[in-house]
Amino acid sequence: MNKTLLIILTVTILALPAWAGMNDTETALCQTFDALRAADSDSAIIACNEQLCELMATATNDAACFDYGFDNVWNMGKVYSDDLTLRIFSWNYRLSDGSYGYEAFFVQKKKSKLLTKHLSTKSAIKPSEKRMYSAKDWYGSLYYNAFAYKNRYILLGYSMYTDITKVKVIDVLDIDGNSLTLGEPVFLITSKPQNRCVFEYSSKANMNIEYDPAGNRFVFDHLSPSEPAFEGVYTYYGPDFTYDAVVSLKKKLWKLVSDIDIKNQE
Numbered sequence: 001m002n003k004t005l006l007i008i009l010t011v012t013i014l015a016l017p018a019w020a021g022m023n024d025t026e027t028a029l030c031q032t033f034d035a036l037r038a039a040d041s042d043s044a045i046i047a048c049n050e051q052l053c054e055l056m057a058t059a060t061n062d063a064a065c066f067d068y069g070f071d072n073v074w075n076m077g078k079v080y081s082d083d084l085t086l087r088i089f090s091w092n093y094r095l096s097d098g099s100y101g102y103e104a105f106f107v108q109k110k111k112s113k114l115l116t117k118h119l120s121t122k123s124a125i126k127p128s129e130k131r132m133y134s135a136k137d138w139y140g141s142l143y144y145n146a147f148a149y150k151n152r153y154i155l156l157g158y159s160m161y162t163d164i165t166k167v168k169v170i171d172v173l174d175i176d177g178n179s180l181t182l183g184e185p186v187f188l189i190t191s192k193p194q195n196r197c198v199f200e201y202s203s204k205a206n207m208n209i210e211y212d213p214a215g216n217r218f219v220f221d222h223l224s225p226s227e228p229a230f231e232g233v234y235t236y237y238g239p240d241f242t243y244d245a246v247v248s249l250k251k252k253l254w255k256l257v258s259d260i261d262i263k264n265q266e
Helices: 003-038 042-059
Strands: 077-080 084-095 100-110 114-120 142-149 152-159 165-176 179-182 197-203 210-211 217-225 235-249 254-257
Touching: 003 042, 042 084, 042 100, 042 114, 077 197, 077 217, 084 142, 084 152, 142 235, 197 217, 217 254
Parallel strands: none
Antiparallel strands: 077 084, 084 100, 100 114, 142 152, 152 165, 165 179, 165 197, 197 235, 210 217, 217 235, 235 254
16 A cells, blocks of 8 residues: 555644544534523523533533534534644523523643633623723623734624623734733824724624734724714714724734725735
8 A cells, every 4th residue: 555645644634533523513602502592481591502612511521522513503603823732612592581601612732731711600791991801700702703913912893781782892812821801092093092992883784903014003994973973972983985994003002093094905
């Protein structure tokens, strides 16, 4: 037998047990998410969510989970940081009183080891721009993008904490051993740096935030009320077809620049 073919077959055979375990977990996750979406009571929803957390806790203790696709689990967010050292799994659910619960598993690869952190809340809130959060008081979010940033990560997140508005955030994640924090005073939106950028707007609208590597900046839709009388009432906020950005400065700060020309992104 050709030596190259023998090596490929050997590697494939050795990998089968690990992938088989992940295949079983993926199947169980799909079934449990189906049960969660079909649940007709808060107690059933919470029970399904607890089962999902148990499945993910087991999965993230297995090194194979970092590279396994989980492509069939469409109810769960699965993103990598741009440097491929962090993977985030997240999902949410809604309870009968209109509150939203969120779960997130952060899996960080350090050399040959994986470090896993689990964040959970049964009642999401709009995060403050002025404070830091830990795993114990997490505000709740689905994270859909992550960028390496000075031994930490900048996260882009999305959430609902009511049925009438949406929230997006630009936040900073710091994982240091057993410690996890969200927020760092690096966003210069006014005269004093704040811990994150928070955008709240109508649940009927859509807002985009994108990273522009050429300009080293995060570009986003500017939000404004549909009528001046609704100033501060975020149910009526949405994009107004102008754009702002937070631009990286040399002193570790990200400064707000208003009304930018998005053609400069090209």
